[in-house]
Amino acid sequence: MGERKGTNLYYPPDYNPKVGGLNKFMGTHALRERARKLHLGILIIRFEMPYNIWCDGCGNHIGMGVRYNAEKKKVGMYYSTPVYQFRMKCHLCNNHFEIKTDPANLDYVIVSGARRQENRWDPTQNEQVVPETKQTSRRLFDDAMFKLEHGEGDKGQAKKVAPALGRLASLRDSIWRDDYAANCALRKKFRECKSEMTAKEDRDAAVRARTSLDIPLLPEDDEDSKMASLLSLKPAQSIAERMNQTRQEIIHRPALHSCTGVSSAFLGVRAMKQLSESSLSRDSLGITVRGDTHQQTTTTTAAAEKNSLVSQDYDSSSSDGNS
Template sequence: MGERKGQNKYYPPDYDPKKGGLNKFLGVHALRERGRKAHLGIIIIRFEMPYNIWCEGCKNHIGMGVRYNAEKTKVGMYHTTPVYEFKMKCHLCDNHFRIKTDPANLDYEILEGARRQENRWDPTQNEQIVPETKETQKRLFDDSMYKLEHGSNDLSAAEAAKPRLVSLFNRNEDAWADCYTANQKLRASFRKKSKELKQSNSIDTDLLRKSSLNITLLPEDEDDRHMAAILSKKLTPVNNIEENTNLLRKSIISKSALPTSSFTPDKERKALRALSSTLIDKNIVKKKVSDDISMNSSNLEIVNVSQSVEKVNNEELPSKKQKLCQGLSLLGEYGSSSDTD
């Protein structure tokens, strides 16, 4: 199939082989649109993000492996290795960032527009296999005793890790001995989780539609429920039982034991003053004590009110008559509200 690549091209009738290849004859670059800046030393390539970064324009995370159309430019040399710079645009905003190769450290260096997400760790802490450094490799090649000691240390480390590896292997065998049962349990857990997610999504959708909101709701939390109940006055922000009891006791003591009435103590004193000034001298009010001893109650009645009114001098001023009638009305209201003690 390789021999067909050179023939699978269209050569126009006016093609002249003396002018060179087909691209030179047509006056285009071999990379077509990707080589439109070739005269500036810039080639557009597909660049894959070597590690996780944070975009400084939109503050979003860009994961390792995301590909971009990047402008590749040669900016220098490290001994005999060229150093390249890549400029690309963020796919989430209008920010551009530039990344340069670092042959000395076998890494990539961010120049501007982004920052690296630092999630690196020491691989020796979790007992990973780490390649030897150049100094160690050189010493292993030159020093036979060091090579022997290095090999013995590796053997001792392997023997120390063997019991743990065996236990992990046995655990894996017990869990996946019956592949059908293990797969069935795994799929059941996935279905349960999917059902819970659908229910929560439906509840959130109904709440957002009811509230006319367009936001992302987070999962419910017990602290959030407690705070919402406090804000809606369904709970008191007192967590101690003793404090709740004291508040309830104070509210009971401060509340009146009798039913509320419109006849206040001020009105009572005002009625007594009116009666003492107008009716005491004429013996209008009489007391009557009931003979019912079994009930142990006393009743006060107002008698001969009409006779007392007739005995009042007709020549008195209308203001005095009004005061007298007002006092009688207050007295009758007072007597009717306290029939039983």
């Protein structure tokens, strides 16, 4: 954008081509604000993070590929290759970190302000095929004997891993030889999983609508289902049982409330029933039925026994007083 402004747009009336270009005449640089520190050997560029790092200022993670406006300057040479250093500010805090190039190892090195997220490993530990190092490449190019030995070693390594490669090839052929069948199996499994997920979403939506909830539901667990069944809210008695119990209480309730008013306030239904049966019997009230000679005889006998007991108590009390 900067160079277009100097070549294709406005030229002032006092412009003199003998002075030089338009930027030189106006006292500006073609890179505009990017060259504001050019007198210090610093150029503002757009730098892309080469790998994942951790910021030392705020401790946040900065992913690979995040771009910054960085100050680029030359700090040295590696043979004929210049070494550049980039200084940029974290977008999450006020911390600055610096990264420089490493031409010897074809990498970047963090100078200060951050640390690299270490997720590297040695590929030889995983038996991966790795390219040759520079020292090995030079020896292969210069030393014929080393090249021969290196070739023999590669052949031995190939023979060593041949059985494993054969097993992998046979396993691949057994699964993917018939592409149509494998594709059908995968699609069938995908449809089953999709139908299960759809049914689960419908059940969860029904539960949320029934309970007036608006939260995601976790999968069901056997222990949770068992606990929920134990904590289910069910009445101790049904409506029919409760009505039958109320009817029995009304039937066995005493007719005369005056005799059992106090007891009914403090005793239960069973105790009140026993009290009413004992206190409101025919014998205790002296009620006789006409024509019932057995009942009349029993009443007369009970009255005689009561009179005898009273007379006996009176005689005994009199004798005690005389003595």
